[in-house]
Amino acid sequence: MLNFKINEELCIRCGKCITDCPPMCISMQEGDFPVIQDENNCMLCQHCLAVCPTGAISIMGADPADSIELQYELPTAHSMETLIKGRRSIRKYKKNALDEKIITRLLETAFHAPTGVNAQGVLFTATTTAEATEKLRKEIYAKVGKLLENCDYDKDDLRFQYMNMAYKAYTNHNVDVILRGAPHILIASAPKTIPLPKEDCIIALSTFDLFAQTMGVGTLWNGMLKWCVDDFFPELATRLGVPEDHEIGYCMVFGSPAVQYKRTVQRKPGALNFVNSF
Template sequence: MLQFRIDEERCIQCGECALDCPAGVIAMDGYPKITDEAGCFQCQHCLAICPTAAVSILGKDPEVSTVLQGNLPDPAQLATLIKGRRAVRRYRDRDLAPELIDHLLAVSCHAPTGVNARSVLFTVVRERAVMHRLREYLMDRLVTLKDLGGLPQGFVGQYLGWTAKAWQEEGKDILFRGAPHLLITSAPADAPCPTQDALIALTTFQLLAHGHGVGTVWDGICMMALGVCPEVTGKLGIPENHTLGYAMAFGDPAVEYQRTVQRGPALVNVVKW
């Protein structure tokens, strides 16, 4: 049941909820009503757009939502956050507060998904002790593969060989850069846009994390390692029917950047039809 409810004392019958419904399943009959419950995307556009907080759906109380007016970030500060984001490869040897990790994930699940599938799974390593065991396992596997000549040819094999050698000879962690935490996003392979959904969710997590002073790095070497050690995906609890988006190592940064870099101009192709 959608639990679509209209507070008739608040509703001004403006019709905005019906006009904005992506599925087209709200009609005005004096007050708004659902015409096809099965066709609803459960996107909550109706709850979000109502100017008087008269619409409730899925049991959600509109009064619990954050009012947008006066609460959105300053555009200039948001631009600085985007331009000032750095890939962090040095981390302090301590866990982030569990409450902060929970907050980052709770907000990141608001990232858009194709057809509002909302099926992205956030697989997270919350504790350094778990990260240490994962690091030891993967490094041991990579060293064994390197020594036996079992790494793939080309770019991937070169990077993984370099990673294994650095660990073997120097105890240097190139795989996770010493980060105490790891996040992997995935989605069911039969979702409309599994890869795109997972990447958008991870990007959302990253920007919010940097806003909280948390360092992150897109971990391509981890993805390569998972490719040659496929059993690890199952050990992490990721379902077999999921498509992996990407991995991101994160934690309390041991480095502080002082200014934005200077890039551009953007490569822009203006369409002239």
């Protein structure tokens, strides 16, 4: 039940909700107010609520008065450019865990990331305590040690080369290369049945990554963790609560950074391919 409602006192019948509806399921007859004829066609995107200039539309129980007004809240181009260029991968973390309210805010905001056909199927699996992450860290290295000892692996396989390096660093020098000493891990997964599970996860994590920087939270895209919970030890993902019918898109670690960067870096010009005619 969409519960699509029009506040007739506010509606000016401008038709913007109709022209901006992706599945074109909103219509308006002459002299009437907007209606949804077939609710099965609705994508649940709430574009109608967002585009209405007077806040006259409510759908799925969402009150437009509870939404954030965009006119004065969007960042400037300069601040976004600084955020993107100034964001760094964090490989040194403070041991203390983040407040769970901060983690929840980060994840709930990142859930607003776009998904293919608005599937909204991404599941975030995160450790909320440093103790849980430490227990996972110890188990990962124990499993890596057994894997390297008992597996007849291809010496040219980069995954095993990195795992061998990480295991030696941990056992010989107590240096955590896989989780980088971070107090939290994050796994993004999505049902294999949706159109773009992997891509949706990557987009969601990218959104999380950028928002985290604004809250003083450091992040690291973590391919080695993905190898562990996806390629080598999928039972760990199951124990963490990742459904078996999900595809893991990618993984991160995050927490309070133990290093602060003071300026952006200067990279070579980007690879750009401009097409002026076709």
